[in-house]
């Protein structure tokens with residue numbers, strides 16, 4: 001059974017407001033992207049890593065990330081697209097032939113081997129799973145005027161992270177179907193399966209530290225996690 005990790009690094013990090021794309025910013029002395037690459041590199045059941053880089057950043061990733069830090073499971077580095085789902089789709093096409101695919105945001109440095117093991121167990125059983133954690137705050141649905149329209153029951157709410165892990169044929173068919181349509185409004189990979197396939201996506205325990213570096217304060221929080 002072949003498992004491929006697709007690590008996404010083609011975003012522009014607009015919300016980080018930094019001249020260097022956030023996945024290459026230094027976190028405790030190493031580029032953010034190196035943390036998740038190292039976890040996949042060391043994971044015994046991940047066979048290869050496909051790194052999806054920004055257009056024109058492929059050589060930088062090859063020399064300054066994969067070669068410099070010794071990530072020899074990185075088999076391909078290819079350009080992503082305008083939206084996250086375009087980048088995932090590019091990675092999926094390159095991963096053709098594998099059995100399971102682990103899709104991960106390169107901007108989430110704190111994926112760990114325990115959550116990868118939980119995800120592997122779930123995907124082998126259910127074909128589709130995502131890691132995440134129960135929501136801690138009360139969540140309101142906001143109406144167009146900025147008033148609270150509803151308060152969903154908190155214990156049914158789960159905030160979703162990556163990796164999102166699928167049997168290859170399931171996620172490839174889901175992407176093929178949704179990407180052939182118009183008005184694609186998806187913010188994660190599980191939504192592709194929810195829209196296109198008659199398969200339920202299992203929710204698996206991630207961790208509260210598995211944050212996405214999105215805005216400058218996230219980098220400061222991540223520095224604290226590294227320091228402990």
Ligand SMILES: Nc1ccn([C@@H]2O[C@H](COP(=O)(O)OP(=O)(O)OP(=O)(O)O)[C@@H](O)[C@H]2O)c(=O)n1
Pocket residue numbers: 008009010011012013014015016023052080081082083084085086087088104105106107108212213214
């Ligand atoms: N066209 C895109 C957009 C995003 N990503 C990747 O998807 C992950 C999650 O996306 P997000 O945090 O939204 O990153 P950005 O799009 O870079 O951020 P922003 O929306 O602030 O510009 C990141 O690892 C990012 O590099 C990608 O590969 N291709």
Ligand SMILES: C[C@](O)(CO)[C@H](O)COP(=O)(O)O
Pocket residue numbers: 084105160161162187188189212
């Ligand atoms: C996939 C994801 O990480 C799940 O939380 C997230 O949706 C991607 O981030 P974005 O900010 O929506 O691009």
